[in-house]
Amino acid sequence: xxxxxxxxxxxxxxxxxxxxxxxxxxxxxxxxxxxxxxxxxxxxxxxxxxxxxxxxxxxxxxxxxxxxxxxxxxxxxxxxxxxxxxxxxxxxxxxxxxxxxxxxxxxxx
Amino acid sequence: xxxxxxxxxxxxxxxxxxxxxxxxxxxxxxxxxxxxxxxxxxxxxxxxxxxxxxxxxxxxxxxxxxxxxxxxxxxxxxxxxxxxxxxxxxxxxxxxxxxxxxxxxxxxxxxxxx
Numbered sequence: 001x002x003x004x005x006x007x008x009x010x011x012x013x014x015x016x017x018x019x020x021x022x023x024x025x026x027x028x029x030x031x032x033x034x035x036x037x038x039x040x041x042x043x044x045x046x047x048x049x050x051x052x053x054x055x056x057x058x059x060x061x062x063x064x065x066x067x068x069x070x071x072x073x074x075x076x077x078x079x080x081x082x083x084x085x086x087x088x089x090x091x092x093x094x095x096x097x098x099x100x101x102x103x104x105x106x107x108x109x
Numbered sequence: 110x111x112x113x114x115x116x117x118x119x120x121x122x123x124x125x126x127x128x129x130x131x132x133x134x135x136x137x138x139x140x141x142x143x144x145x146x147x148x149x150x151x152x153x154x155x156x157x158x159x160x161x162x163x164x165x166x167x168x169x170x171x172x173x174x175x176x177x178x179x180x181x182x183x184x185x186x187x188x189x190x191x192x193x194x195x196x197x198x199x200x201x202x203x204x205x206x207x208x209x210x211x212x213x214x215x216x217x218x219x220x221x222x223x
Contacts, residue, residue: 001168009149032209043199043214044152089151095159095209096142098168101151 002027004092006100013080014108021103023090024072030092033066033073038102039086047088048075080107112136115200115215122222128187130218132200140205141183142212143167143175146197155198158183159205190222 006023013019025033034049050057050064050073057064061080066073073092077084085107091097116131134141142157144167154167156175164175172194176184183202187194197219201212 006151034209034211036212043216044212045214046211049211093209095140095205096154096157096165096167097209098154099144099152101149 002098004090004098004100006090006103008103009101010104010106012106012108015080015082017080019077019080019084019105019107021075021088021090021105022072023074023092023100024070025092025098026071027092027098028071029094030097031094032092032097033064034091034097035064035075036089036091036099037086038089044089077105080105082107082109113200113202113213113215115198115218117218118216120218120220122190122220124191124222126190126222128190128220128222130185130187130198130200130220132183132185132202132215133181134183134202134213135181136202136204136213137180138202138204138213139180140203141177142201142203143173143183143185144199144201145169146199146217152199155185187220190220192222194220195222196220 031052036044037047038044063076090100113134143155144152158164158177174186200215203210
């Protein structure tokens with residue numbers, strides 16, 4: 001079946017450094033690629049998304065890039081802060097989507 | 110703000126019991142979803158509904174059924190609970206205009222089956 005692979009599963013960075021999380025997907029029909037952040041004990045919340053007609057999107061310290069040919073997309077967080085510590089999920093699909101297995105990001109002060 | 114409310118935060122049930130998980134959204138969203146979240150496995154789609162009385166299987170529907178009698182309410186049913194259904198269950202809704210859109214999640218229902 002269709003799947004989304006996400007790497008790494010855990011990531012530790014020093015405060016102020018950048019963090020990159022990568023995902024690959026198998027369904028070539030996918031046209032929507034959201035990223036969700038889930039803080040401990042809380043619900044997942046959308047932080048940024050990209051559609052297949054766009055290669056890159058940026059929102060302050062967060063950016064997402066998409067390579068449809070290679071079927072991979074990445075989340076970039078610059079100038080990381082302790083409040084960025086959370087689990088991040090990528091997803092890919094159309095009217096419904098498949099989630100990756102998550103990346104636990106720890107930002108060390 | 111969109112509000113998605115799940116009826117129970119924590120449930121403990123016995124093997125073989127019938128379990129109902131209720132979800133209500135207040136933003137008139139067409140689409141509603143039930144996911145299961147397990148460590149290391151991410152969020153896996155159980156069922157979703159794109160309209161009242163309409164439903165479609167997700168990736169792991171076995172052992173589950175759903176009901177959507179009203180637009181705002183989507184129920185997940187475990188006909189005969191088993192220990193491997195111990196998990197966190199997340200309901201979500203979205204307003205979709207011709208394509209995929211943002212999911213708004215509830216707080217989750219943590220189910221333990223003994």
